[in-house]
Amino acid sequence: MPSTSDFKKGMRIALDGDPYAIVSIKTQTPSARGAATLVKTKLRNLRTKQLLAKTFKSGERFEEPDFEIRPCQYLYDEGGETFYFMDDENYEQYGVAFEDIENELGYIRPDDKVRAVFFEGQVIGLELPNTVELEVTETEPAVKGDTVNAVTKAATLETGLEVQVPMFVSPGDRLVIDTRDARYIRRAQ
Numbered sequence: 001m002p003s004t005s006d007f008k009k010g011m012r013i014a015l016d017g018d019p020y021a022i023v024s025i026k027t028q029t030p031s032a033r034g035a036a037t038l039v040k041t042k043l044r045n046l047r048t049k050q051l052l053a054k055t056f057k058s059g060e061r062f063e064e065p066d067f068e069i070r071p072c073q074y075l076y077d078e079g080g081e082t083f084y085f086m087d088d089e090n091y092e093q094y095g096v097a098f099e100d101i102e103n104e105l106g107y108i109r110p111d112d113k114v115r116a117v118f119f120e121g122q123v124i125g126l127e128l129p130n131t132v133e134l135e136v137t138e139t140e141p142a143v144k145g146d147t148v149n150a151v152t153k154a155a156t157l158e159t160g161l162e163v164q165v166p167m168f169v170s171p172g173d174r175l176v177i178d179t180r181d182a183r184y185i186r187r188a189q
Contacts, residue, residue, distance in 0.1 A: 009022055012065050019046040075110065152167070
């Protein structure tokens with residue numbers, strides 16, 4: 001059973017029977033003698049996607065949610081409302097609502113392999129790799145002389161995701177993008 005000392009961003013815990021992901025953590029040590037250290041968190045309910053601010057005493061223990069993670073393949077979307085995935089093991093197909101995977105959609109293309117997170121038999125999200133390779137479809141041309149400083153510009157990727165990239169990036173380039181914070185890392189090899 002994890003305790004508050006094990007908390008880190010992205011960790012999943014069960015709270016009142018619902019699965020939550022830790023969005024942010026802040027530790028507060030009171031100046032009064034004998035007072036307990038407090039751990040202030042922001043949690044996202046993985047079923048309802050609501051954000052919850054909760055404070056715990058240091059050392060509290062929590063249940064780990066009973067997740068099942070299965071490899072799957074993104075197949076297609078139906079009008080932007082429902083997105084269909086196929087289980088790699090039993091070839092079963094299931095639809096996932098846009099709201100449940102809205103943040104992950106900027107990093108996946110049809111036929112991409114991902115890992116579906118199931119809770120009580122229902123898909124509640126996707127686990128993405130830490131980095132993905134995506135192609136730049138649109139960006140402003142570089143301006144001569146802007147290479148002296150670390151100047152960036154906006155680039156639209158093939159999935160519609162917009163990221164800040166260095167000035168030398170042009171349309172058609174393949175980039176490695178960090179899925180945790182939508183950040184450019186480097187050009188793909």
